[in-house]
Amino acid sequence: MKKINKLKWLLGACILVMQSSLACDICGCGVGNSYVGILPDFNREIIGIRYRFNSLLSHLGRDGMHTYLTTEESYQTLELWGGWNIGRHFRVMASLPYSLDKQTNQGTTKSKNGIGDISVSGYYQLLNSRSAAGDHHLLVQSLWLGGSVKLPTGQYNPKDKSLIDENANLFQLGTGSVDFSINGMYDVRIQDLGLNVTANYKINTTNAYNYRYGNKFSSSGQFYYKFRTKKSLIIAPNAGILFESGQRDTDHGFTVDISGGSLTMATLGVELAYQRISLGGNWQTPVSQRLAEGVIRANNRFMLHLAIAI
DSSP, X not given: OHHHHHHHHHHHHHHHHHHXXXXXXXXXXXXXOOOOOSOOOOSSOEEEEEEEEEEEEESOXXXXXXXXXXXXXXXXXXXXEEEEEETTTEEEEXXXXXXXXXXXXXXXXEEEEEEXXXXXXXXXXXXXXXXXXXXXXXXXXXXXXXXXXXXXXXXXXXXXXXXXXXXXXXXXXXXSSOEEEEEEEEEEEETTEEEEEEEEEEEOOOOTTSEXXXXXXXXXXXXXXXXXXXXXXXXXXXXXXXXEEEOOOEETTEEXXXXXXXXXXXXXXXXXXXXXXXEEEEEEEEEEEEEGGGTBEEOOEEEEEEEEEO
């Protein structure tokens, strides 16, 4: 039973890592934010590391045409994260990102590296039930609600806004503001086939330079299936869809037209869990998008992770 519990929390942890930070606050036109994903079902501390890669095209012309200003942008993030249980119903998680950002235009490259915005989250489990579904199946349900705070530890440089040449304010290591979010996650599983539904709403505040990124909403649905081997290895492929929507930014109280928008992405991933170690990856591709009035186009994203129980 202990071994089964270990595998269970490891699978939950790896899917959470897969989903929790695929869309950062700045890149992707700022429309995305960490969404909850499947919370790890662990009885101890856990620590992990993940690598994310997002890319996009900026300075697009009318109808998405390339111009001499069109720029390729990439945002790589290496993130250290951890989780702790407090009693039976409370959970605290924190993450520390390090970003490597790059812009390339007509053979000229500009880069920016450094610590990003630290975030701390807390969750409360409202529902945790197990019941019979038919004669030989088990129905498992869980519901978590929580919130998080993001601290302005990443550098924000007002000189990099680039609003004069009609480009979104993306090339920053942090928002420069204290931001908050409300998170929810519902998971239902019949035996090894499950569905995970999440929702997140992020509330941004105005930074010291009177710039405020628009509030953001994200929601996702993920189907997954756990294949169990005789050697206690769990292989869990998963697939689903992610929707993100962001309001427009404001600069000194004025609305920034080149900001906000919406994005829908299809997701596909696989997770492995064995004893105290989990690893996996996830790939996302845009299905439809309208970012910053069409000036920004999001490309594919991917993420890799490793988590270990302490």
